[in-house]
């Protein structure tokens with residue numbers, strides 16, 4: 068009791084730091100109290116104390132009725148009541164009238180109880196997961212507080228009433244564990260609405276036997292470095308370091324339990340919808356994370372179910388709720404039930420715009436072991452499927468755990484390598500790749516929309532997002548776990564996975580940089596268009612790039628890698644967090660030649676500097692001209708960053724000679740197209756892209772014109788050669804018949820007709836049509 072009250076007290080103390088008390092907290096306060104393991108919680112309910120506001124109506128006389136008997140508990144409850152009272156007084160938005168109605172209702176209710184000595188608490192009310200205040204509902208008709216959340220939340224309603232950031236209610240739940248105690252004091256990935264984590268698996272025995280090198284290091288808990296082996300144009304071997312930062316990075320030693328606690332656990336606690344994605348290359352450990360490797364080492368599904376059961380059993384009111392799981396897959400835009408012999412399913416929207424999967428088999432689970440049984444069945448079905456259609460391996464496996472209307476999704480996305488592999492020879496593979504690409508793109512857009520609370524979320528772009536529609540509206544939380552393989556042969560796919568995850572993370576950061584949630588600084592449609600073009604045809608809204616640039620620059624701060632990094636270590640970094648650069652070292656066994664970049668590689672640092680300078684000087688009018696210069700400078704900057712002579716003429720000491728660095732740089736020049744696109748997307752260099760495009764298109768036009776000219780010249784040459792061949796042949800024929808060629812060529816020759824006879828008519832006619840020429844002229 069003491070503990071629970073303290074938790075509530077603490078939560079409430081935190082919550083009133085702001086100007087006005089969020090009513091969402093008021094609504095959920097009592098749920099927190101009950102979830103805190105308060106044994107006499109039913110007494111509060113029976114007295115009609117279901118919200119924080121109701122607590123303010125309590126007097127000391129009511130405490131014994133509520134089971135508060137010890138001095139310590141009385142003191143705590145008293146403090147709690149005082150805090151609420153004070154806060155309600157300060158809350159301008161609060162409807163005094165409405166409050167008075169409840170206050171009076173509650174007071175009369177309590178006084179009734181006071182008069183009756185042996186009152187039996189009534190626990191028989193129908194209570195849903197979200198609706199925990201049924202006892203007061205009859206007396207609260209005139210109460211002006213927001214209505215409790217209905218069991219089924221429609222996207223329409225939520226869209227009409229946008230939320231501003233993460234509600235305090237949500238925070239309150241994520242700050243506590245399922246028992247209501249403040250268990251997590253440190254920052255967790257799940258504290259944010261969208262969290263992006265990375266999990267590296269260890270090298271498998273097979274990979275070790277093959278002699279694969281581990282090229283991924285995970286220094287600290289938020290950084291992952293990929294050491295990519297490269298070869299310069301002068302055949303110099305060097306290591307290019309790619310450094311990424313995420314909310315959480317799990318190394319090869321991390322267990323499923325640890326991953327669960329920092330990723331899916333906050334989602335389990337969260338009241339609203341929750342989705343957890345596993346993304347990565349085939350064999351990177353998605354299934355290992357989601358399903359687990361054995362019953363003794365369960366995956367996220369089982370661990371989530373375990374905590375859901377723990378939560379339900381802890382709270383009497385929820386103990387009657389049933390837990391169901393469903394597994395299905397998405398393949399080429401179609402849904403198939405994994406627990407029902409791959410029966411075809413259909414996603415349909417009801418009148419409330421809630422998506423249901425018609426015909427999906429729900430299996431009721433009443434314990435973790437029963438879920439594991441279902442998982443075994445699932446594995447069997449998946450294996451059977453893989454054996455049957457060995458080609459079909461690129462599936463999106465979905466698990467839905469639902470309690471009443473609350474759904475929690477676990478999505479095992481298809482192997483990411485197929486998405487990037489567009490050179491597959493057979494049609495089926497290409498189609499699969501296209502489908503996955505589309506799903507990932509749509510997912511990214513929906514996550515962006517979710518985070519920025521845009522009015523439109525492009526659900527319909529793929530079946531995946533359509534099915535997950537509910538997860539992108541309202542009180543939803545999302546966690547993405549990017550699984551990566553450590554082997555050097557998988558470096559490219561690992562980088563692709565990390566880049567995608569990085570972009571998802573950036574979406575969130577962009578949302579945060581906006582300084583507010585919904586549409587405060589929404590970019591113009593023109594802006595969106597140009598951005599979407601640059602990002603490979605995405606149709607999403609583009610955040611303002613300038614703000615992001617500014618933020619990134621801020622984050623570099625005084626420890627900018629351009630200034631602080633010793634040569635030979637990490638040099639460029641796109642999305643750094645505050646970390647101690649010096650702590651991160653190259654992996655053992657890798658040569659000390661270290662060049663690092665993260666997604667954006669060339670020139671963006673220069674771009675940022677230039678923009679800032681431009682703003683400082685107020686040279687907005689000359690932006691066009693300035694940008695041109697920026698481009699050239701950006702290249703120069705990149706060169707400098709890579710260790711060339713600085714503007715001050717200082718050559719930094721390092722392991723690499725100038726020429727080597729130069730060759731490295733020229734090698735990187737080759738990758739310009741590929742890397743610069745990503746860089747510009749991140750840095751907001753739309754103009755740069757447009758210029759690049761213009762240059763490219765003008766180059767293409769020039770090339771076309773040149774090719775046309777070439778074609779004309781070739782045609783003319785061929786004609787000439789043909790003519791020449793005819794004439795040569797004709798001359799040879801003449802030589803056979805006529806001793807004197809001069810006679811032949813006389814136009815007045817009387818034997819012209821006869822001379823023509825042995826020659827082919829075509830050549831003859833051509834000769835007749837041609838102007839009189841000397842033989843030598845005809846020959847050349």
Ligand SMILES: Nc1ncnc2c1ncn2[C@@H]1O[C@H](COP(=O)(O)OP(=O)(O)OP(=O)(O)O)[C@@H](O)[C@H]1O
Nearest residue numbers: 267268269348349350351352353354355356360482
């Ligand atoms: N964290 C880990 N610790 C130990 N072994 C792991 C880990 N992650 C994955 N593995 C092993 O790596 C192999 C491939 O993992 P898994 O099947 O989960 O990959 P996947 O990404 O799900 O592949 P697919 O896309 O084909 O489903 C398995 O043998 C698995 O046991």
